[in-house]
Amino acid sequence: MNWTTQVRTKVSEQLAWEKLLPSEQPIYVSSLVYSFGVLTLSSLVIVIVSGIIMASKGPLWYQSSVMGDYFRSVHFWSVQAFFFFMTMHLVGQFFMGSWREGRSFTWVLGALSFGVSVVTAFTGYLSRGDFFSQWNQVQSKDAFNGAGLDGFFNALNNGQIYGLHIAVLPAILILLVAWHLVAVRRMGVVPPYPAKMKKGGGR
Amino acid sequence: MKRFTRDSLRFPTKEFDLLKEGTISLVIVAVLVLVVAGIWGAPYRPAVTNEAVSKTMPVVIEQTALGDLNGSGSIASYGPPYNNGWHGNAGSIQSLYGFSPQTWWGIPYPVNTAQDDVIGPLTMLAQASGNQALSQAIHTYATASYTQQQSWDQNLQNALNHATVANGNVMVAPGQYGPVATMMQYELQLARSGLLSGALNHETNNGVYRYNVQNDLLFLQGQALHKIANQLDMSGEQWGINHDESAFPGPWWLTPYTFFYQIPPWNTSSAGDQAAAYTVGLLFFLLILVPFIPGLNKLPRALPVHRIIWRDWYNRLEKNRLCETCALRASCEKEFKDTRTPVASKNVTPNCYQQKEPAASVRSPLHA
Numbered sequence: 180m181n182w183t184t185q186v187r188t189k190v191s192e193q194l195a196w197e198k199l200l201p202s203e204q205p206i207y208v209s210s211l212v213y214s215f216g217v218l219t220l221s222s223l224v225i226v227i228v229s230g231i232i233m234a235s236k237g238p239l240w241y242q243s244s245v246m247g248d249y250f251r252s253v254h255f256w257s258v259q260a261f262f263f264f265m266t267m268h269l270v271g272q273f274f275m276g277s278w279r280e281g282r283s284f285t286w287v288l289g290a291l292s293f294g295v296s297v298v299t300a301f302t303g304y305l306s307r308g309d310f311f312s313q314w315n316q317v318q319s320k321d322a323f324n325g326a327g328l329d330g331f332f333n334a335l336n337n338g339q340i341y342g343l344h345i346a347v348l349p350a351i352l353i354l355l356v357a358w359h360l361v362a363v364r365r366m367g368v369v370p371p372y373p374a375k376m377k378k379g380g381g382r
Numbered sequence: 383m384k385r386f387t388r389d390s391l392r393f394p395t396k397e398f399d400l401l402k403e404g405t406i407s408l409v410i411v412a413v414l415v416l417v418v419a420g421i422w423g424a425p426y427r428p429a430v431t432n433e434a435v436s437k438t439m440p441v442v443i444e445q446t447a448l449g450d451l452n453g454s455g456s457i458a459s460y461g462p463p464y465n466n467g468w469h470g471n472a473g474s475i476q477s478l479y480g481f482s483p484q485t486w487w488g489i490p491y492p493v494n495t496a497q498d499d500v501i502g503p504l505t506m507l508a509q510a511s512g513n514q515a516l517s518q519a520i521h522t523y524a525t526a527s528y529t530q531q532q533s534w535d536q537n538l539q540n541a542l543n544h545a546t547v548a549n550g551n552v553m554v555a556p557g558q559y560g561p562v563a564t565m566m567q568y569e570l571q572l573a574r575s576g577l578l579s580g581a582l583n584h585e586t587n588n589g590v591y592r593y594n595v596q597n598d599l600l601f602l603q604g605q606a607l608h609k610i611a612n613q614l615d616m617s618g619e620q621w622g623i624n625h626d627e628s629a630f631p632g633p634w635w636l637t638p639y640t641f642f643y644q645i646p647p648w649n650t651s652s653a654g655d656q657a658a659a660y661t662v663g664l665l666f667f668l669l670i671l672v673p674f675i676p677g678l679n680k681l682p683r684a685l686p687v688h689r690i691i692w693r694d695w696y697n698r699l700e701k702n703r704l705c706e707t708c709a710l711r712a713s714c715e716k717e718f719k720d721t722r723t724p725v726a727s728k729n730v731t732p733n734c735y736q737q738k739e740p741a742a743s744v745r746s747p748l749h750a
Contacts, residue, residue: 200400205393207695217404221411248426252419255630260411262635274687276680278673290670297635304623304633310427314611315623317603325476325656326663327483329463333491335600338593370393371692372683374699 199364207371212275215268216363222261223356227349229254234345242308251307258300269293277369285362292355299352302344305334316340425627427614432582432598435606436573440552441545442605447569448542448562449604450495452535457495457600461485464493464600476653478660491596499601503581504565507572516568519561526560534560550574638662 232250233241241247269289278286301319305312320334333339436443449455453468461472462485476484501520508516523531541554552570554563572578582597611617616625624640626632642648642658651657673679682688689696 202398202400203395204398206396206698207393207692208396208398209694210691212691214407217407218411221404221408222415224408225412225415242426248423249419251426252422252424253415255424256418256422257411257415259631260415262633266635271691273672274682274685275691276682276688278679283673286673287670290666290672293669294666300633300635307426309425309429310610311425311616311626313429313599313602314607314616317599317607318623321474321476322655322659324463324474324484325653326659327486327656329484330487330490333463333594333596335491335596336594338591341593371695372688374696 193365194361198367199361201364205368205370208368212267212271213368215264215271219261219264219268220356220360222257222264225257226254226261227353229257230345230349238306238308238341254303258303262296262300265293265296275369276372279369280366282362282366282369285359285366288355288359288362292352292359295348295352295355299344299348302340302348305340306337306344422630425630427627430602430607430610431576432573432578432602432606433576435602436570436578437550439606439609440547440550440570440574441542442609443570443573444545444552444566445539445542446601446604446606447500447566448535448539450499450601451501451562451565452532452539453496454539455495456604457493460493463487463490465489465495476656478653478656482656484656493597493600495600498585498597499582500565500569502585503572503578504568506581506584507568507577513568515564519564519568522561523565530560534558534562538562538566638665 229250233247233254236247241251272286272289301315305316305319316334323329323332323334432443446455450458453459456474457464459468459471459473461467461475466472466489475482501524504516504520507513508520523534526534537557538554538559541557541559542552544555546553551567569578572581578601579598582601583592583595586594586596586598608617614627616623624632624634624636639658639662642661643654648654648658648661668675668678
């Protein structure tokens with residue numbers, strides 16, 4: 180068994196370029212709901228770019244300089260946009276039953292992405308370095324401790340929180356989102372629910 | 383039997399430009415975010431320091447330090463992961479029917495509040511300043527019996543409830559406080575100088591770096607932060623983390639989580655945090671498993687929302703009477719009844735799929 184040949188064959192079959200970068204879509208793809216996915220992804224790009232700029236300059240910069248304050252604002256609003264569009268995307272996909280016909284795992288990846296995003300955003304709020312961070316650190320410690328996560332996570336350890344926020348969790352999130360996108364493109368968008376049939380054979 | 387799947391690429395198609403739509407979307411979001419950020423900025427309320435609290439609420443500093451010294455403070459008797467409680471009595475161990483994973487990891491972040499918050503920092507102050515009176519007070523306290531210590535502590539604790547502030551100093555009525563009154567005065571002075579935070583951070587970081595602010599925050603977390611948070615409507619029963627500074631949207635996506643802190647039994651249970659965390663974890667698990675939960679995975683079909691989302695498609699079927707004119711009518715009808723069995727051989731596509739849409743009806747961007 181040649182692993183390389185197997186992987187190459189499977190990838191070339193399932194991830195053909197016309198699926199990954201389609202220039203045609205089924206005609207039922209005709210609603211604003213289909214925009215929420217790409218708007219979520221666009222927001223995530225802004226979140227990541229502004230986050231990289233903030234991380235490269237460090238916490239003191241984004242807490243105490245005019246330019247740092249602006250990029251912190253960009254990060255803040257892009258996160259708000261990201262969650263808004265992601266929530267709309269999730270709700271829309273629910274009403275479309277988008278897990279149908281072999282797309283269950285796509286939904287699972289999307290839901291996991293949502294969960295990881297929530298945790299990532301929370302560590303971001305704890306990394307803001309202001310009263311809101313302090314307050315939520317001391318408040319959330321009881322939840323983390325009570326849930327039994329105290330062995331892994333100290334909400335009062337800024338080094339751990341910051342590392343999780345700018346490296347570990349984004350890496351997991353980007354991986355999940357990329358996987359989600361490939362799954363969407365591999366299977367194509369879910370077809371509409373069957374039309375209701377009228378008596379006599381018509382709709 | 384393998385579940386029948388309809389290949390979305392076998393439906394009538396229209397032209398689509400993935401990269402163009404992605405670029406348009408990115409530009410729209412970028413412009414929106416950059417403008418909004420420029421106009422409104424983002425919330426930021428400077429962090430609270432022990433130094434600031436010592437100047438605005440000096441009594442709170444002494445009460446906190448005394449609670450840490452005599453074991454009445456919440457962290458002094460917290461239990462894992464900080465300690466084993468005060469003299470073995472832990473007050474913050476959460477347990478649901480005996481299930482308490484909080485205790486599984488031992489004491490990974492040890493805190494002895496009497497030593498770490500009071501004796502340690504004051505010893506550093508006494509050494510740094512050569513303060514013999516303070517050194518003697520610490521020695522007297524440390525060598526006294528536990529009963530004697532508690533007596534002094536209790537007397538001062540009662541007195542602090544009626545304390546006044548004069549020139550930034552806490553004034554109490556004369557009483558049997560032993561060395562504790564002196565110790566608390568110096569604790570307040572240390573906080574006022576800004577060095578109490580330095581001493582506390584020194585304890586939780588092994589080197590010169592200051593990654594871990596645990597002891598500094600644990601000192602503040604009681605009365606000091608709660609008083610400020612309550613003024614901002616940010617305590618748990620006020621939907622806490624759910625809202626940011628009043629004019630800005632907060633992390634509203636945590637609403638399902640904070641909701642449980644508003645209703646019984648979560649907001650009345652001594653294990654409320656644990657129960658809320660597990661409840662939200664369970665709900666999230668259900669969200670992940672929606673495709674596999676009988677009933678829930680069929681719900682969207684019963685709801686009319688999908689008919690709005692795909693109204694163009696359903697209108698097209700209606701208008702063109704595709705099923706009625708389809709050469710494979712029987713198959714087509716079965717197809718639209720969502721049968722689980724293939725209706726046509728692999729190489730035959732039902733006519734209703736093969737109808738090509740006129741070019742003029744191709745719709746516009748942002749349909750990814």
